[in-house]
Every structure is written in C-alpha cells, then in structure tokens.
Amino acid sequence: MSSLGVTLGASLAAEGHSQRPRNTRQADPRTKLAFLLTMNVVALGRGPFICALACAGVVMILLATNHFWRSLGVISTFLLVGSALYLGLPRLAPGPVSALIAGLGFWATRFAVAGGAALWFLMTTSAGELSAALDRLRVPRVIVIPLTVMLRFIPLVVAELRAIVDAMRVRGVIPSGGSLMRHPVKAAEYVVMPLIAAMMRMTDDLSASALLRGLGRPVNRRRPRTSVIRLGFSRVDAVILVVIVGLCALRVSGWVWPR
Numbered sequence: 001m002s003s004l005g006v007t008l009g010a011s012l013a014a015e016g017h018s019q020r021p022r023n024t025r026q027a028d029p030r031t032k033l034a035f036l037l038t039m040n041v042v043a044l045g046r047g048p049f050i051c052a053l054a055c056a057g058v059v060m061i062l063l064a065t066n067h068f069w070r071s072l073g074v075i076s077t078f079l080l081v082g083s084a085l086y087l088g089l090p091r092l093a094p095g096p097v098s099a100l101i102a103g104l105g106f107w108a109t110r111f112a113v114a115g116g117a118a119l120w121f122l123m124t125t126s127a128g129e130l131s132a133a134l135d136r137l138r139v140p141r142v143i144v145i146p147l148t149v150m151l152r153f154i155p156l157v158v159a160e161l162r163a164i165v166d167a168m169r170v171r172g173v174i175p176s177g178g179s180l181m182r183h184p185v186k187a188a189e190y191v192v193m194p195l196i197a198a199m200m201r202m203t204d205d206l207s208a209s210a211l212l213r214g215l216g217r218p219v220n221r222r223r224p225r226t227s228v229i230r231l232g233f234s235r236v237d238a239v240i241l242v243v244i245v246g247l248c249a250l251r252v253s254g255w256v257w258p259r
Helices: 002-018 029-044 049-065 069-092 096-124 127-136 141-170 177-182 184-213 235-253
Strands: none
Touching (some): 029 049, 029 096, 049 069, 049 235, 069 096, 141 184
C-alpha cells in the first residue's frame, strides 16, 4: 500500500505540475514523434553515410542543449568509434577482416544515432504528454495505453535496478559491477530475482494508477477524454521541422560521401 501511495502521489504531483503554462523551450510531443520517425528512416535507411553523420550531429546538439551530458558521452563514444572504424580502417589495413570490422562500425554508428534520438525523446517527454499528443492525433486507445504505461514503467525499472545494486554494494555482496559479469549465477541471484519481484509490484501499482485515471473506461464520442496538458506549436517546433525537411532533402539529394 505504501508503494501504491507513492506512485499515486507522484502521478498527482505530475498532474499538478502539468497545469502550469506550457514550456515553450520544449517541443510539442507530436513534433518529437515526427522527428524520431525521420531520424530512424534517414539514419537506418538505405542512404549514404553522410545522412547518418548529419543525423548524429543533430542528436548530439539536442542532447547537449538539454544538458544530458552522460548520455551525450556514451552516444558520442559509439559514434566516434563506429565512424572511425568505417571510414579509416579499410584505408589503413585493407582486407576481409577489416571490411567486416568496418561493417560493424557502419551499423554501430547508425544504431547509435537511432538510440540517441530515442533516448532524447524518452527523457524529454512525459507519459501524460505522450498520451495527450496521441489522443490529439486520433490514435486508438489500444496503442496509446501500452505506450504510456511503458513510458512510466521503464524509469521505474531503471531506478529500482540502481537501488538494488547500491544496496548490494553497501552490504558488501557485490564489490564492483565487473563481479556481476564474472559470476552470472550470482548476478541472477542477487540482482535479477529481486528486480523481477519489484517489477511485479510495480505492475500492480501502475494498474491501480491507470484505473484511477480512468484509462479503461469505454470511449464516449460525445464526451471525449480531456487532458490538462497544453499542446501547441512554438519556435522550437519550427526549428525541428526545418531540420526534418533538411534531413529529408539530404536523403533524396543523392549526395554520396565518402566517395
């Protein structure tokens, strides 16, 4: 019951926070969805490598603008290593092995771009904003409800995993993170099993919170579901839309680099 109270209290606090005027420094969730789709199509599609590099630059700028320095460091490392392997290794050491490694670097760069865009979307979009945006787009509830629940569930799982690992370190059960990799059986015993039990409790709490919000009620066309979250177009959305148009133009231009 205590965990349920904490979850419901956090939900009510988030709703109270959403009643404030909309922050014009953040993009509209619908614009973010269009940007995320464009990044995946351009970066992972059958386009030249310059498209992936352009998308990588945009993702790094977004992460730096929102001060996600740790995520920026991880994504930048994957991008730099993958690009260096793809662009430099075949020229320095031609051969089948270097070609295979270069191919891995090629796809590592593209997937790092898609992962960075998804990470930015998840860290800047709340579940309430995503639900309101999808409702405004007339998306069926069978799609909206699983997405919003997943968006609430992932941060809880990450926080619970960190709490379990910290508790094991304080008790001296896990000396370091590397010891879990060396002893997978102990990792399953000390971390995975408590995490599964915590996830089962979290699913019950999220189900109760969803019922309290009325997510399972029948759809009434005359009285549609409303939201206190304000959606609207701002200058940030205009900039992102310009970037989307530029990336699409680069994709269809046929400019190939490196030649």
